[in-house]
Amino acid sequence: MPIEFNDTLVIAISSTALFDLAESHRIYMESGVDSYAQYQIDHEDEMLKPGAAFGLVKKLLSLNETKKDTPKVEVILLSRNSADTGLRVFNSIENHQLKITRAAFTSGNSPYLYAEAFGAHLFLSTNPKDVLQAINAGIAAATIVSPTQSNNDSDIIKFAFDGDAVLFSDEAEQIFQQDGLEEFTRSEKQSAQKPLEGGPFKNFLQALHKLQKEYTQDNCPIRTALVTARSAPAHERVIRTLRYWDIRIDEALFLGGMDKTKFLKAFGADVFFDDQEGHIDRAKSHIPSGHVPSGVINE
Structure with missing residues (x-):
């Protein structure tokens, strides 16, 4: 039977909210998509630094450690990268030991429709247009404009x-x-x-x-x-x-x-x-x- 997330809190997150992709974005803006793609491929074994929502995601995923057979939280990666350029993102997910296994790579298109398809309760992104589209589709969504480190060091x-x-x-x-x-x-x-x-x-x-x-x-x-x-x-x-x-x-x-x-x-x-x-x-x-x-x- 297909897997369902009926009793699971589902968070959809963009790659730019999860990781710091400022340098990659600068190359995209200055040199275009081909240079961006080559840069990501050339650096795909270089671990990305945490982004705005990294701390929140890590703490949410920690809720699964007590009941690994029935996860309480599912985090889904939604990215405007292609699968090819997104390999660096998945490598960084693995290197940071984040239990994120599902993703949608849209090659430049807005990924908000997949937030609805995955049944996401929340969509976090750094792209205001994607967030607005999600809000208009009835999905809780927000543009993260925050520090890369959580202010709360407790487990709560x-x-x-x-x-x-x-x-x-x-x-x-x-x-x-x-x-x-x-x-x-x-x-x-x-x-x-x-x-x-x-x-x-x-x-x-x-x-x-x-x-x-x-x-x-x-x-x-x-x-x-x-x-x-x-x-x-x-x-x-x-x-x-x-x-x-x-x-x-x-x-x-x-x-x-x-x-x-x-x-x-x-x-x-x-x-x-x-x-x-x-x-x-x-x-x-x-x-x-x-x-x-x-x-x-x-x-």
Whole structure:
């Protein structure tokens, strides 16, 4: 029977998010695809350095070490390389001892369709166009614009999410952008009992929650945090929405417009997802971060 990933968290990742391919990209931009291809072939036995999402991927794959017969996480490589030039990437995967065995090489085409075919809960890339296509196809996706090293040295994997236009739809954000804070607050207080619609990362959070339930709360290796600019009284609708979804968030930070960066550092996030590039720009030098091109802010 064909292999299925029904009870597995599936992460799709581009080669440029997994490894540092800056020099290869420079050659491609300056000299074209033929020179790039030859460079990759000439250096295919030279191990690539970790990229923006390497630390996160390594920690996620470590969850499989306890139950190797039934992996909890599957990481799939999606690459614009050809199979020929992608050999260097696979050699580096082997040299770094990452248990990644499945891949799609598309020879320059966008690989986002394969994220859906593999059943990916999350697609991480450094190519904003690929990420936008994935978001439009209903896949949780983000452009990684972060340091190559994880800020969290513990064994616990920590995910931080913005709320509106990431976990939730941007219905409330639209009111804020159009009518201002006062009307946003009035509307959210009035709608406190009405759950928000899900955003692009709802299904990913749901998959994380399902994985978390395989552990006791005291021994869970995954921790989640909502880090939002909302404050009271707009907090109530968020709490009731998560309760309605029956999804656990371990920590919720209602910051009322304060800069999120120092709170993300205090949480020790392995990755932070937000729809606003300004928040990403402030956080990315300290916290591995992913821009989610969703909602009215990104129109």
